Amino acid sequence: MTGATHTVFVVDDDPSMRSYLKRLFESVSLHVVTFTSAEEFLRSARPDAPACLILDVQMPGLSGLDLQRELARADLLIPIVFVTGHGDIPMTVQAMKAGAVEFLTKPFRNQELLDAVREGHARDREARRRGAETAGLHGRYERLTPREREVFALVVAGLLNKQVAAQLGASERTIKAHRAAVMQKMEADSLADLVRMAEKLGVVQNP
Amino acid sequence: MTGATHTVFVVDDDPSMRSYLKRLFESVSLHVVTFTSAEEFLRSARPDAPACLILDVQMPGLSGLDLQRELARADLLIPIVFVTGHGDIPMTVQAMKAGAVEFLTKPFRNQELLDAVREGHARDREARRRGAETAGLHGRYERLTPREREVFALVVAGLLNKQVAAQLGASERTIKAHRAAVMQKMEADSLADLVRMAEKLGVVQNP
DNA sequence: CATCGCATTGCACCAAAGGGCAATACCGGC
DNA sequence: GCCGGTATTGCCCTTTGGTGCAATGCGATG
Numbered sequence: 001m002t003g004a005t006h007t008v009f010v011v012d013d014d015p016s017m018r019s020y021l022k023r024l025f026e027s028v029s030l031h032v033v034t035f036t037s038a039e040e041f042l043r044s045a046r047p048d049a050p051a052c053l054i055l056d057v058q059m060p061g062l063s064g065l066d067l068q069r070e071l072a073r074a075d076l077l078i079p080i081v082f083v084t085g086h087g088d089i090p091m092t093v094q095a096m097k098a099g100a101v102e103f104l105t106k107p108f109r110n111q112e113l114l115d116a117v118r119e120g121h122a123r124d125r126e127a128r129r130r131g132a133e134t135a136g137l138h139g140r141y142e143r144l145t146p147r148e149r150e151v152f153a154l155v156v157a158g159l160l161n162k163q164v165a166a167q168l169g170a171s172e173r174t175i176k177a178h179r180a181a182v183m184q185k186m187e188a189d190s191l192a193d194l195v196r197m198a199e200k201l202g203v204v205q206n207p
Numbered sequence: 208m209t210g211a212t213h214t215v216f217v218v219d220d221d222p223s224m225r226s227y228l229k230r231l232f233e234s235v236s237l238h239v240v241t242f243t244s245a246e247e248f249l250r251s252a253r254p255d256a257p258a259c260l261i262l263d264v265q266m267p268g269l270s271g272l273d274l275q276r277e278l279a280r281a282d283l284l285i286p287i288v289f290v291t292g293h294g295d296i297p298m299t300v301q302a303m304k305a306g307a308v309e310f311l312t313k314p315f316r317n318q319e320l321l322d323a324v325r326e327g328h329a330r331d332r333e334a335r336r337r338g339a340e341t342a343g344l345h346g347r348y349e350r351l352t353p354r355e356r357e358v359f360a361l362v363v364a365g366l367l368n369k370q371v372a373a374q375l376g377a378s379e380r381t382i383k384a385h386r387a388a389v390m391q392k393m394e395a396d397s398l399a400d401l402v403r404m405a406e407k408l409g410v411v412q413n414p
Numbered sequence: 415c416a417t418c419g420c421a422t423t424g425c426a427c428c429a430a431a432g433g434g435c436a437a438t439a440c441c442g443g444c
Numbered sequence: 445g446c447c448g449g450t451a452t453t454g455c456c457c458t459t460t461g462g463t464g465c466a467a468t469g470c471g472a473t474g
Contacts, residue, residue, distance in 0.1 A: 089299050093310045096303035103300045145420060158397030161461070174422050176462065183462095190365030191461095195402040352450060368431070381452050383432065390432095398431095415474100422468080431460070438452080444445105 006121050007051040009078075010034045011041045011067065013059045017083075021054060024110055025117070038062035038070070046076055050128060052101070052120030054113075057084035057091060065091060068098050077127065079120030081113065134200055140186050141201055148185070151178040153205045155191075156198040213328050214258040217241045218248045218274065219290075220266045228261060231317055232324070245269035245277070253283055257335060259308070259327030261320075264291035264298055272298060275305050284334065286327030290315065341407055347393050348408055355392070356410075358385040362398075363405040 008025045010032060012018050018034045025032045035041040039061055041053075053071075055064040062070070068080055082095050082103040092103045101123065102116035144152060147168075154164040161179065165172045188194040197203075215232045217239060219225050225241045232239045242248040246268055248260075262271040269277070275287055289302050289310040299310045308330065309323035351359060354375075361371040368386065372379045395401040404410075 087296055089294055089296065089310060089312050092296050092299040093303060096300060103296060105296050147421065156399050158399040160459095170421085171423055172460095173424070177422080180462070191398055192363050192365040192402045195399045196406065199403065199406060354451065367429095377451085378453055379430095380454065384452080387432070418473085419471095421470085424467090425465090427463085429460100429462075432458085434457090435455090437454090440451085441449090442447105444447085 005031075005049050007031045007033060007047055007049060008054060008117060009041065009047070009051060010054045011036075011038060011059070011064070012054070012056040012083075013037060014056070017056070021113075024113070028114060030117070038064070038067035041067065042070060047078065050121050050124040051078055052117045052124065053078050053080045054117070055080055055082050057082055057087050057095075065094055065098075068095065068100070072098060079123045081116040081120055083108070083113070137186075137197055137200055141197075141203075143185050144182060148178050148182050149203075151175055152182045152186075152194075152198065153203050155179055155182070156195050156203060157205060212238075212256055214238045214240060214254055214256060215261060215324060216248065216254070216258060216285075217261045218243075218245060218266070218271070219261070219263040220244060221263070224263070224290075228320075231320070235321060237324070245271070245274035248274065249277060254285065257328050257331040258285055259324045259331065260285050260287045261324070262287055262289050264289055264294050264302075272301055272305075275302065275307065279305060286330045288320065288323045288327055290320070344393075344404055344407055348404075348410075350392050351389060355385050355389050358382055359389045359393075359401075359405065360410050362386055362389070363402050363410060 008021075008030050010018055010021045010025075012021070012034070013036055015036075018036070022032045022034055033044075035044065037059060038055075042062075055067060057064040064082055064084075071078060071080075077099075079101045080095075080099075081101050083106065084091075084104070085106045087103070087105055095103050101120040102112075104112060104116065141149075150168060151164060154167055159167065161172050161175045164179075165175045168175070182188075183194065186194060186197055188197060215228075215237050217225055217228045217232075219228070219241070220243055222243075225243070229239045229241055240251075242251065244266060245262075249269075262274060264271040271289055271291075278285060278287075284306075286308045287302075287306075288308050290313065291298075291311070292313040294310070294312055302310050308327045309319075311319060311323065348356075357375060358371060361374055366374065368379050368382045371386075372382045375382070389395075390401065393401060393404055395404060
């Protein structure tokens with residue numbers, strides 16, 4: 001399941017560690033890209049395939065924890081495996097609270113790191129799968145007109161057409177028209193379908 | 208929001224630490240119960256109100272991490288705040304991966320511990336709220352007859368009454384009867400309501 | 415000004431959902 | 445053997461939902 005389609009990003013200021021890790025991951029057929037600093041990584045393009053980030057905690061400039069925070073702020077959620085020579089417990093707690101996959105101290109066994117990366121890739125695949133699933137959903141929702149969205153929200157709230165009509169100050173026939181447009185544009189096969197889509201989209205009444 | 212209705216369980220083999228923590232939490236009006244060992248805590252009754260567990264990592268007999276594992280196995284999910292004098296990073300990672308709220312090293316500031324306990328109580332309240340929400344749901348679902356559950360699953364899948372009838376080899380009128388019973392017993396106000404209940408219950412077609 | 419998208423609505427018709435009333439049938443207990 | 449819960453179904457009527465057809469009005473865009 002992990003092949004050349006999966007990438008490992010290594011960010012470490014130590015050249016020997018970078019080359020060591022690069023060889024390690026390439027030995028298991030993973031694509032590796034190395035960076036000498038957090039800043040350099042941030043300037044790089046975002047990955048378009050499942051990836052995992054190997055991060056040294058201590059580095060000149062932005063630390064590993066800083067980078068983790070920056071990525072979260074940029075909504076760039078890539079699984080992170082920390083590696084450190086001189087970490088402490090507060091750092092570990094912070095990293096894990098922020099969702100790190102693993103926090104390893106040197107020296108570590110290669111298998112530990114490979115397992116962590118496997119876990120990171122699994123998380124990213126799952127996240128991408130869910131993302132793709134809701135991406136189409138959001139795209140279709142974007143095509144709804146404001147009025148259609150209002151009708152959408154009220155319909156999935158369980159209101160009858162006539163109740164929606166009263167709520168929006170329109171005729172029942174109009175609501176039926178909007179409702180049909182919603183079903184069509186959202187590509188929903190049934191009301192049940194539409195309700196599930198609304199749940200994933202977080203559609204609710206505004207007021 | 209945290210009052211005498213919230214409990215703190217302290218498990219620590221050090222008597223002075225137990226009394227110190229007891230006084231600390233009681234000073235902020237929290238109910239405190241102390242235990243000298245993990246085994247003693249496991250023998251105690253489960254809490255019926257929001258609680259938080261303060262756990263020493265190193266203890267004779269079952270360690271704090273052992274207790275965390277046992278509680279998870281027993282499905283007794285109570286938020287845990289670890290406190291330790293001689294912890295290491297692997298221990299920290301294990302504890303946090305298993306869902307610990309916080310992992311503090313001695314000496315710690317009282318405020319850090321109080322904040323952690325507040326967070327633990329918040330998590331427990333939220334978990335209990337969600338639990339209560341789905342408890343009633345499950346209870347109502349239990350009252351459905353086997354046939355009604357089949358109809359339930361097919362209806363929320365978006366099938367028309369006639370399609371459900373064909374699928375189950377019954378008449379449409381029969382399906383309507385079952386469907387009405389389902390709506391009644393589940394106390395659903397609308398189909399949208401029923402679909403959301405099905406989502407929370409994980410109701411799907413068996414075959 | 416003309417066109418287009420969006421919102422709106424009336425009329426008519428058909429399909430689907432919801433129920434009231436009533437009857438049949440099976441099964442496990444008391 | 446009678447009783448209650450469950451499953452089943454028919455007949456009939458009302459309410460809702462879904463659509464086709466057609467038309468009007470408004471604001472933005474070219």
